Amino acid sequence: MRKTVVLFSMIFSAFIGQAQEKFTLASAQEYALDHAYGVQIAELEIQRARQIYLQNLAIGLPQASASGQYIYNVELGALVTDFDGDGVLDELVFGTDYQAQGGLVVNQLIFDGSYVVALMAAKVLKENAEIGMDQSKAELKREVAKAYHLALLSEESVAVLKANKDYLADLASEMKKMNEAGLVSKADADQMMLNYNNIENALRYSEGQANVAKMLLKLQMGYPVKQVVLLADKMEDLVVRAAAASTLTTIGFDPTKSVDYLGMANQVEGAKLQVLNKQLAYLPSIGVSYQNNIQYMSSEANIFGDASVDIPSSLVAGSISVPLFSSGNGRAQVQEAKIQRDQARIGLQQLEEGLIMQHGALVNEFHQGIANFLAQKENVALAKRIRDQRRKEYDAGLASSMELTQTETQYQDALQAMFMAAQNALDKKSELEYLMTKQQKQ
Incomplete structure (x- = not known):
């Protein structure tokens, strides 16, 4: 006790x-x-x-961004015209059923x-x-x-x-x-x-x-x-x-x-x-940018297959903005x-x-x-x-x-x-x- x-x-x-x-x-x-x-x-x-x-x-440091897109064209657009001049309208279909595209953009501020x-x-x-x-x-x-x-x-x-x-x-x-x-x-x-x-x-x-x-x-x-x-x-x-x-x-x-x-x-x-x-x-405000893009087109869902076509593109651009009035x-x-x-x-x-x-x-x-x-x-x-x-x-x-x-x-x-x-x-x-x-x- x-x-x-x-x-x-x-x-x-x-x-x-x-x-x-x-x-x-x-x-x-x-x-x-x-x-x-x-x-x-x-x-x-x-x-x-x-x-x-x-x-x-x-x-003021490099800014980079990437983008991508996958498209299934349910119905493709067409151009209608008389190609042969015989008075009969012909239909020309543009594009493919499947498309994909991706891009990279880099921007740099100069001043x-x-x-x-x-x-x-x-x-x-x-x-x-x-x-x-x-x-x-x-x-x-x-x-x-x-x-x-x-x-x-x-x-x-x-x-x-x-x-x-x-x-x-x-x-x-x-x-x-x-x-x-x-x-x-x-x-x-x-x-x-x-x-x-x-x-x-x-x-x-x-x-x-x-x-x-x-x-x-x-x-x-x-x-x-x-x-x-x-x-x-x-x-x-x-x-x-x-x-x-x-x-x-x-x-x-x-x-x-x-x-x-x-x-x-x-x-x-x-x-x-x-x-x-x-x-x-x-x-003025001055900057430069670089873009790199690639586009895939295919008649099949697999855009990386043999039926696909890739179209690359790239560019470098400079920009300047000057206030005037x-x-x-x-x-x-x-x-x-x-x-x-x-x-x-x-x-x-x-x-x-x-x-x-x-x-x-x-x-x-x-x-x-x-x-x-x-x-x-x-x-x-x-x-x-x-x-x-x-x-x-x-x-x-x-x-x-x-x-x-x-x-x-x-x-x-x-x-x-x-x-x-x-x-x-x-x-x-x-x-x-x-x-x-x-x-x-x-």
Whole structure:
């Protein structure tokens, strides 16, 4: 029996170990880079760009096709005329009952402006897919960090509310006994029970929010939502490490190296190629082809028999297509492409200026967020001391239940303000890391 219990415990422990996993913020981000849906889609986009390049490349390589046909003429056509000039119409039947033919065609493109642009565009598309991968990874790390911060905030809020619930439960029970002994009024006892009920409701709501926050984190990570995930980091530890990581705010920011700028710059290159494509449309398209055909004719179904006749033929041809006149349509297309290119350039310049402004704002908000957290942390310590002092004064009959309630509310508000300040500071750090993704790799 004892062996059975031990075996069951081992199996249960193994099951629990598989069903839940503990993550730090860094390990959650690493897990997401390997499992998140967005990264998988970005990887497929790179493969797709490679296939598009191969498709465009194949257009300029030899193209061969073969064809074949087998024909049974149920009734042959005939020519009716007066061959002898005697006034009697004669019928001349053409063809044989059975025919077959096969052919091979090989085409080779010599020059086409759109083909040249297609090869260049495929390279731009491949670069765009690679930039998209970098952007997806940077965005993923940012969103996982924000979801992790939110989950931590929710989890620590629940822990604080549980501790305060126990504190108020003891206080409400004590005041109830004091009321029964005639030491405090019924109103004071009811007020404390009201405080307890309020925090119990707040705890129930916060627990639900914590579950939702963890589900969001698992979704961002690509982690199975039905499995349990545990958070290894603490909010305050993350803020302390963020404050120590001052290099983010001291590294010189180059907007042209940000993933957002690189993505927009790639679009500008695509717009330039569109202009080139329209301009090269004025040039001729040149190609050559080779055809080899053979035809079999027979009065028997077996076209390879002795009664069959084969007729081979082959040719080599060259072709050229020169655009001569389009009533201004070609020129209008070139001008439209140039306008779109200029629009893309202006958008890129606007983005560059916006990134510089965004970086300056984030650096300022990050520093302010750290300072605000430190101030709120000090406020929590002050609010706790005030609450504890009011409790002593109340026990000594020097403070009212209303004052005790106010100090408890003040303490709860200070805790929430500290948690919100921590989350805000960490989120600003995540935004700053995203903005400086390429700078950090230098």
